[in-house]
Amino acid sequence: MSMLLEFSMFPTDQGESVGDYVARSLEIIEASGLPYRLNPMGTVIEGEWDELLAVVKKCYERMAADCNRLSCSIKIDWRRNKSNQLTAKIESVEKRLGRKLRT
Amino acid sequence: MSMLLEFSMFPTDQGESVGDYVARSLEIIEASGLPYRLNPMGTVIEGEWDELLAVVKKCYERMAADCNRLSCSIKIDWRRNKSNQLTAKIESVEKRLGRKLRT
Amino acid sequence: MSMLLEFSMFPTDQGESVGDYVARSLEIIEASGLPYRLNPMGTVIEGEWDELLAVVKKCYERMAADCNRLSCSIKIDWRRNKSNQLTAKIESVEKRLGRKLRT
Amino acid sequence: MSMLLEFSMFPTDQGESVGDYVARSLEIIEASGLPYRLNPMGTVIEGEWDELLAVVKKCYERMAADCNRLSCSIKIDWRRNKSNQLTAKIESVEKRLGRKLRT
Numbered sequence: 277m278s279m280l281l282e283f284s285m286f287p288t289d290q291g292e293s294v295g296d297y298v299a300r301s302l303e304i305i306e307a308s309g310l311p312y313r314l315n316p317m318g319t320v321i322e323g324e325w326d327e328l329l330a331v332v333k334k335c336y337e338r339m340a341a342d343c344n345r346l347s348c349s350i351k352i353d354w355r356r357n358k359s360n361q362l363t364a365k366i367e368s369v370e371k372r373l374g375r376k377l378r379t
Numbered sequence: 380m381s382m383l384l385e386f387s388m389f390p391t392d393q394g395e396s397v398g399d400y401v402a403r404s405l406e407i408i409e410a411s412g413l414p415y416r417l418n419p420m421g422t423v424i425e426g427e428w429d430e431l432l433a434v435v436k437k438c439y440e441r442m443a444a445d446c447n448r449l450s451c452s453i454k455i456d457w458r459r460n461k462s463n464q465l466t467a468k469i470e471s472v473e474k475r476l477g478r479k480l481r482t
Numbered sequence: 483m484s485m486l487l488e489f490s491m492f493p494t495d496q497g498e499s500v501g502d503y504v505a506r507s508l509e510i511i512e513a514s515g516l517p518y519r520l521n522p523m524g525t526v527i528e529g530e531w532d533e534l535l536a537v538v539k540k541c542y543e544r545m546a547a548d549c550n551r552l553s554c555s556i557k558i559d560w561r562r563n564k565s566n567q568l569t570a571k572i573e574s575v576e577k578r579l580g581r582k583l584r585t
Numbered sequence: 586m587s588m589l590l591e592f593s594m595f596p597t598d599q600g601e602s603v604g605d606y607v608a609r610s611l612e613i614i615e616a617s618g619l620p621y622r623l624n625p626m627g628t629v630i631e632g633e634w635d636e637l638l639a640v641v642k643k644c645y646e647r648m649a650a651d652c653n654r655l656s657c658s659i660k661i662d663w664r665r666n667k668s669n670q671l672t673a674k675i676e677s678v679e680k681r682l683g684r685k686l687r688t
């Protein structure tokens with residue numbers, strides 16, 4: 277009984293380019309071992325509440341260590357008795373349309 | 380060194396009206412003792428990461444207990460060495476404009 | 483048949499303090515004449531799709547004029563045959579709980 | 586000078602499964618001809634303000650036609666003089682880490 281969590285997090289006091297900060301978060305996400313998908317506006321991870329929020333907290337602590345202000349947005353979709361939603365949600369839409377979509 | 384967290388959470392399988400669910404979350408938020416402000420689209424709470432996310436988790440567990448699908452969005456603004464941002468951010472904008480705003 | 487739209491918008495390349503930019507958006511929102519409420523994490527406005535998004539676009543154009551990168555998040559709650567949701571949603575929660583909440 | 590817009594939109598009064606509604610939005614997005622990427626929590630589109638918001642409005646009008654309440658969240662990242670951000674942002678993170686990520 278897992279959930280999907282999408283989040284994006286970036287400093288707002290470090291100038292226009294924040295790619296280095298995002299890269300560090302991705303290292304933390306990968307190290308968690310949780311299944312994830314990076315997209316151009318955030319990262320979607322699948323897991324239980326505690327393990328998902330632990331990953332986001334690690335990213336926050338790492339980023340807060342060397343910036344003065346940060347912004348984070350999180351979106352959660354929880355559904356009872358569902359798993360593998362990281363792939364199943366997209367497949368469900370593709371099946372309805374009868375074709376592959378850009379992912 | 381606190382942060383502001385705004386969140387909204389609602390079931391998506393319980394029909395059009397979700398006020399009862401929202402009311403239960405507000406009871407949990409109030410019981411936390413953390414300073415908060417309810418607005419028409421969410422609730423803003425001020426505190427530390429762990430205590431803020433503990434409140435959101437309690438709301439999630441309570442809501443997940445009797446719905447099959449829920450949606451939650453969270454927005455965080457962290458700033459080093461700042462506190463009382465629940466009131467200070469609005470006052471700062473009002474001071475710049477030289478007048479009171481609708482809040 | 484109106485909707486609620488909450489949004490926040492800020493430059494991410496102008497350093498830690500963005501109050502001047504937020505103040506300019508509030509001037510645009512006020513000038514629209516649409517009912518609104520400022521909260522510590524955003525502004526909620528009530529109206530029709532076109533007039534709401536026209537306000538957000540004006541804020542975007544004004545901000546993009548003198549920054550190099552900006553972030554904007556928008557949340558919309560549309561409900562058929564409902565109006566005055568700016569006040570009605572909070573009152574509905576307060577009525578359920580039988581007491582006033584912090585707003 | 587384009588921007589990235591991620592959005593998700595779903596009815597909250599039509600029960601647990603909303604895949605049919607999401608599929609219709611994807612048809613509208615594809616018909617727009619704008620470059621997009623579907624992810625498990627939303628769709629990211631690249632373009633100018635007016636064309637992006639026109640797509641979201643079409644999805645809204647189509648969905649509002651046969652539901653009574655809907656929720657929509659939109660996130661925008663605008664950056665001066667940048668284009669192809671749909672692919673460039675992910676590549677930039679991969680380049681920093683020196684390896685491919687799950688996308």
